[in-house]
Amino acid sequence: MLERIGVASVDVLFDDIPSNCRNPKLSLPPPLSEPELAQELARMAARNRSVAEMPCFLGAGAYRHFIPSVVDHVVRQGAFATAYTPYQPEISQGTLQSIFEFQSLVCELTGMDVANAGMYDGASALAEACLMAVRITGRRRVALLSTVNPNYQRVVRTYAEGHALPVDVVEPDAVMLNDGHACLVVQHPNFLGYLEDVDALEKRAHAAGALYVVVPEAISLGMFKSPGEYGADIVVAEGQSLGIPLSFGGPYVGLFATRGEHIRQMPGRLVGQTKDVDGRTGYVLTLQTREQHIRRERATSNICTNEQLVALAATVYLCAMGKQGLRRVAELCYHKAHYAADRIAVLPGYSLPLAGTFFQEFVVRCPRPPREVNAALLERGIIGGLDVSERIDGGMLLCVTEMNSREEIDRLVEALSESRLW
Amino acid sequence: MADSPKDRRYTKEHEWVRLDRGEAIIGITDFAQDQLGDLVYFDLPEPGAQVRQHAKLGEVESVKAVSEIYAPISGEVIEVNQQVTDSPEVVNKDPFGEGWLLKVKPADASEMDSLLSPEDYDALVTIAGEQH
């Protein structure tokens, strides 16, 4: 090959690199063979206590739900996992049709007209939704309810920095909007697990001429009214609950849906149905003029991915669960969470400080700092809830899903009761 | 292509304008539609909107490209061609006739004088064509 290229050695091919920088020393561990690597990684993995080995009551934006075996079976197939972005549609119909399915499923779940092929995660999808609202309304201020996930609020602020967009945090019972607000963002159920008054909030948003951006929890959509039914203009959500492993925070997929009239302002990939020259139904990337590779600096977003393999997992999950399964999962979460809350509420020293309807998460007030309670729980082989004592005195955000058996919940209650005595 | 209709004037950005009973009818040229390919969407101003000569009045999209449309003359938008909204391909088929984009009430008809004559536009297109 070197002969064909016409050089004496491969080195010559790198001649444009300044010689004083060439061939640097790279201090990296020596290479491991396959069995050695497998052992090393297994060792590292074993240093982590996973939700597979112990009951988990932690939620707050990532959830332990049942993942049907069929999901990973599909997602592992090389033809899906090692395919490229479907820019050549004739040989990418597997990916393209899957995306069309995903878009359709997200529309049905959220009750909206159109959905994109997926975004990085719920938080960045929310940030992009706020930027979209700014583009559509021509207004500059973004309003978020204080009960929106604090990590999501931080991401919105980071994205808003670019154009110095003011971000206002408003209290649910004192929502003050004016004609400077492009959108009102409501998470439902909210960060602490409780349902918001989504009808009243819709009226406030629209009365001020702002877009209503709703962030539902994906599994809760198996039970609760879809945001499209109560006037949402843009819906974003975290898709991780839909058959995606917890994976220490990623990769996940952001769901993004909107009304038909806003489609040209929507970021992200879109797949449309069409026909080929023989009249066969097929699928293509469409409305690409919104995207970076065509519109470049005037694109709706710089996004280049749709987290496709994760979106595919969610697609298979929703097909597998189907109409009955998703509702069943949601109801199981609801009943189990309420069972846990009822039992904890009567423990001496514990209380439920918040009123309202909740879905799968709720806040308990602990008699000791939640940090200490969690340490005690961990010693008993239980992963406790999130410490939210900064918001609510002694508060711990507990999550109960269909994966927590009655026995596990009873163990939690017992452990909470005992930990009070230390 | 180097044979543009004589009854109108042209811009360097490949728009045309024709006066008809006091109304200015605006469109894009055959060269423009050929360069862009299959047209899929037009973003045009509403009736009542003001347009200014040589300022951007809207956008046209093909499958793989976006291009700005500039106003050949100033004035107020009277009408937008509904056919173009419903079936953008009419502009590919008949850019100088059925594919007209909008009608404008001209603010100053003398603005037409600063535009390219059909012959000058044809010369421009011929050079551009050779470069491709």
Added chain:
Amino acid sequence: MSEGERHEIGSKLSFDRGRPGRWAVSLPDCDVPLAAMPPSSLLRDELPLPEMSQPEIVRYFTNLACLNYSVDTGFYPLGSCTMKYNPKLHEDMARLPGFAAIHPLQPVEAVQGALALMFDLQCFLAEITGMKAVSLAPAAGAHGELTSVLTVRAFLEHRGESRHRVLVPDSAHGTNLATVSTAGFHCQPIASDAQGNTDLAALSAALDDDVAALMLTLPNTLGLFDQNIVEIARMVHEKGALLYCDGANLNALLGQVKIGDLGFDVVQTNLHKTFSTPHGGGGPGSGPVAVKAHLAPFLPSPIVGQDENGGYVFEEPEHSIGKVGAFQGNFGIVVRAYAYIRSLGAAGLREVSENAVLNANYLLARLRQSYDLPYERRCLHEVVFSGSRQRAKGVHTLDVAKRLIDYGFHPPTVYFPLIVDEALMIEPTETESKETLDAFCEAMLAIAREAEEEPDLLRNAPRTAPVRRLDEAAAARHPVLRWQKGERA
């Protein structure tokens, strides 16, 4: 599925399949007392999801997979995508419960293995790129670009400076420009010269103290190493601006040079390109950002650090730009990239870039007889041709691309970079054998001959793919973006 059903698979979606009452999963009964349901006004009536059995689902998706080309089925010569082979061990490792089943908010003492892995990868990427600090938070390359530019912005603001422009070469990828806009800067394009380097005169004219940064891809999208990089770095820094590297093409430079040593202040890496994590049909990827010390305080939160006892903790950089994602990045992808680097070591990484560059130059040498080479230089890991010779015969690069499908290859990148007419960008990567490269060359040379003698073969291609050319204009004019009840396609 029958042959006929497979042929028409596109017309029948999940909602059209199955039967009411079917589902594919068994769930346990409720083992707790039922709570009172919320008021029905809060609940949905309809949940319009598909109703399929498990065999139906498996057949449907397995048949869909058969319609896809993939690295596991064939060669992708896609420029700037680095479609290298995805090692299967890494798939198993990422699925270990100790990695896949850990919640992002677990107490750090319970996830020391995960934090150690992240910390190590931060160190590896810093070492490879010659930088000081790394954030693994960005979920993709474009996300890494945005993170980088926001970091630069924060750094300048902290210094009390107000700069409004970012310079970007005319060969830049669209994400670069979109990123600059999103970050609130104005984009100014800089011309490339006849050798494919950044035009120094153009750069000099554009550089002033209103410029925040110059964004360069290195090697650039022509596959060429900027021969003036040292001078460019000097010019940029002299004006108080920063030099950012889009690391999409890092595969050419692994072990050959450290980006930081060339004067760059910040670089984003693409784990799904250079570091072998699978493309997934469009993600998930990961775009870690590596910076020099002066930018480290501005990186997004969290970074993995060590406490005084050597235990791992999450840290928030002192002047952090905030968060770019809900948690700490795409850990599942990070695991795969970590495994890749541990399997290769320093010598292995150097071999990667050597073979990547060797393979690309081999293709250059073999294909230049039939395709125009716009820049008379050796390339690095990718080569850009122009289809102008073919266009003179009335055949476009698009047609060449579609005809390659009939020869069993995925087309290269086409019509990018914009500065090359009828561009064909080819990146073989190091994981392709000489036999594959030769077969690809034979196909390309045959197509060049066909372009002269039988151009209709190209214009009507592909003939052998699962579907033929699709009506993209109709898809854009009258978008159908979701399944609708009663509308069988």
